[in-house]
Amino acid sequence: MSENDLAQNDGQRFDRLPATPADREVEGRASREEVVDWWQDRFAVPPETFEDVTFWEKGSGKIWAFSADLPSPVRVEGLGITLLRTRQEHWKPTTTGVKRFGRDATENVIDLEPGEAAAFATGHDQQLDRWDGDWGYLIAAHELAGEREPIGVGLYLHGELRSRVPKGYQEDLAVLE
Amino acid sequence: MNPLDRYERLVDDAGAFRDACDRRLPSVVRVNELRATPERTRRALDEAGVTYEPVDWNDRLLRLPDGSPGTTWPYVHGWLHGQEEVSALPALALDPDPGDRVWDACAAPGSKTCHLADLMEDSGVLIGNDNNLGRLSALRHNAERLGVSNLVVTNEDARNFSLDSLGIDALDGAVADVPCSCEGTCRKNPDVLEKWSMGHVESLVGIQKGILRRAVDLTRPGGEVVYSTCTFAPEENEAVVDHVLAGTDAEMVAWDAPLDTSPGITEWEDQQFDESLAKAHRVYPHQNDTGGFFVAKLRVGGADAATEVGE
Numbered sequence A: 001m002s003e004n005d006l007a008q009n010d011g012q013r014f015d016r017l018p019a020t021p022a023d024r025e026v027e028g029r030a031s032r033e034e035v036v037d038w039w040q041d042r043f044a045v046p047p048e049t050f051e052d053v054t055f056w057e058k059g060s061g062k063i064w065a066f067s068a069d070l071p072s073p074v075r076v077e078g079l080g081i082t083l084l085r086t087r088q089e090h091w092k093p094t095t096t097g098v099k100r101f102g103r104d105a106t107e108n109v110i111d112l113e114p115g116e117a118a119a120f121a122t123g124h125d126q127q128l129d130r131w132d133g134d135w136g137y138l139i140a141a142h143e144l145a146g147e148r149e150p151i152g153v154g155l156y157l158h159g160e161l162r163s164r165v166p167k168g169y170q171e172d173l174a175v176l177e
Numbered sequence B: 001m002n003p004l005d006r007y008e009r010l011v012d013d014a015g016a017f018r019d020a021c022d023r024r025l026p027s028v029v030r031v032n033e034l035r036a037t038p039e040r041t042r043r044a045l046d047e048a049g050v051t052y053e054p055v056d057w058n059d060r061l062l063r064l065p066d067g068s069p070g071t072t073w074p075y076v077h078g079w080l081h082g083q084e085e086v087s088a089l090p091a092l093a094l095d096p097d098p099g100d101r102v103w104d105a106c107a108a109p110g111s112k113t114c115h116l117a118d119l120m121e122d123s124g125v126l127i128g129n130d131n132n133l134g135r136l137s138a139l140r141h142n143a144e145r146l147g148v149s150n151l152v153v154t155n156e157d158a159r160n161f162s163l164d165s166l167g168i169d170a171l172d173g174a175v176a177d178v179p180c181s182c183e184g185t186c187r188k189n190p191d192v193l194e195k196w197s198m199g200h201v202e203s204l205v206g207i208q209k210g211i212l213r214r215a216v217d218l219t220r221p222g223g224e225v226v227y228s229t230c231t232f233a234p235e236e237n238e239a240v241v242d243h244v245l246a247g248t249d250a251e252m253v254a255w256d257a258p259l260d261t262s263p264g265i266t267e268w269e270d271q272q273f274d275e276s277l278a279k280a281h282r283v284y285p286h287q288n289d290t291g292g293f294f295v296a297k298l299r300v301g302g303a304d305a306a307t308e309v310g311e
Helices: A032-043 A095-101 A114-121 B003-010 B014-022 B038-048 B085-094 B111-119 B133-145 B191-195 B198-218 B238-247 B275-279 B305-310
Strands: A054-057 A062-066 A081-085 A109-111 A136-144 A147-157 A160-163 B027-031 B053-055 B058-064 B080-082 B101-104 B125-129 B151-154 B171-177 B219-229 B281-283 B293-299
Touching (some): A032 A054, A032 A081, A062 A095, A081 A095, A081 B133, A109 A147, A114 A136, A114 A147, A136 A160, B003 B014, B038 B058, B058 B085, B085 B111, B085 B171, B085 B219, B085 B281, B085 B293, B101 B111, B111 B133, B171 B198, B198 B219, B198 B238, B238 B275, B238 B293, B275 B293
Parallel strands (some): A109 A136, B101 B125, B101 B171, B125 B151, B171 B219
Antiparallel strands (some): A054 A062, A062 A081, A136 A147, A147 A160, B027 B058, B027 B080, B219 B293, B281 B293
8 A cells, every 4th residue: 555545534533553654544643663662762661551552543643542442443532541642743742641651751751849840730931951861842750759750741942841731730839848 | 498308207317417418518539549559649648738537438538627639749640539428439339340341321520430440440441421521521631630541431321322332242330320419419519409399300310210221231241230329319319220120130239338328218208119229328418427329239130140149
């Protein structure tokens, strides 16, 4: 099958991602292999994390993670949680995705101090010059009750950490020292 | 009339019942073990200086004497979910196993659904249905916030729900926490007592019967169905279950409720109900300082059910 023969994405239903790029039947659709590799490459999340998880596309580029399987396609209102935005140059993880699957991440995780963590959760952008890692999407985390906990997704550019915590998640927090 | 007058003869202490109904409900949260252990959650609340008391009948439930969890880190991270104490009963009664296929017929806004997911350890298939599209966004938001990834959200009339498109032949369990007259929430919403009418109750009964009936029909032999409401009205409780027991091969099963309850009743006004309705549980506000609730657990019969019953 050539690229020209590929079907278009139907935004009204959930379609399971193909296993590999070679199995692709819908134009531009990410494969399971690429999604798992992306989480490993970007955040060092072990592929085993997704062993029992199936990936689905609904809406253009919006990837959902479901911890079971169903016949594809399926027309329902929701299937698991939103995980990742594809079909753009830089794939963007969701806050829900990093909170659910980002706990084992060891790369591109920025640890925030209490005041920074509270500002980030409230949706504020902040200057953080100490970060000397990659630019782009990071997992912002802080320590809570003795362990690291992901807060959400930040976009790091030019020394600034931009909070990408969605409005529905934003909260005004007291700073815990 | 105040509908609570109707129930004074059903309770052991009418004065205590009415007094409790007039008090504000304590603020309660459930620890979401998909995200954090109760120990870590308590530690985080201690660090935040939030006062809490474990509910004496379930250590996953915490009472917050100073009010809502508001905007504390454990809440932001989805380690906690604010819900009424009694709303934990349907999931505890069904007690699903990891890997089960479970249907929540009237799922929005999702407190009970997410509790089911917690007990299923986020595995198997959990179908959260609601006929109200507007309320589904609350269900979706709660599921995302609590990290529930085994949930299929559907928007159907529960009375005609079909599993066909999901490739599932039958359910292991179902919860029918049906729309009701909500008298039991009077400590939170006193309006429900002013708006109460027998006509409204009668309009709900047909829907309640249809939803419970569908839950029984979709569940495999040996599987279990929990029927619950937050009303005291026998018309919406025992009478509905009695109707479905008579029309299907489901039967009532005993369930040890973890808090003080009264048995389901077997007669009301001129109606008689099956004796097994005594296995249902009525929760009155004065018994445990909670909202009011009704919960019945049924097992679906049929040829394959007999062996499981004997286990």
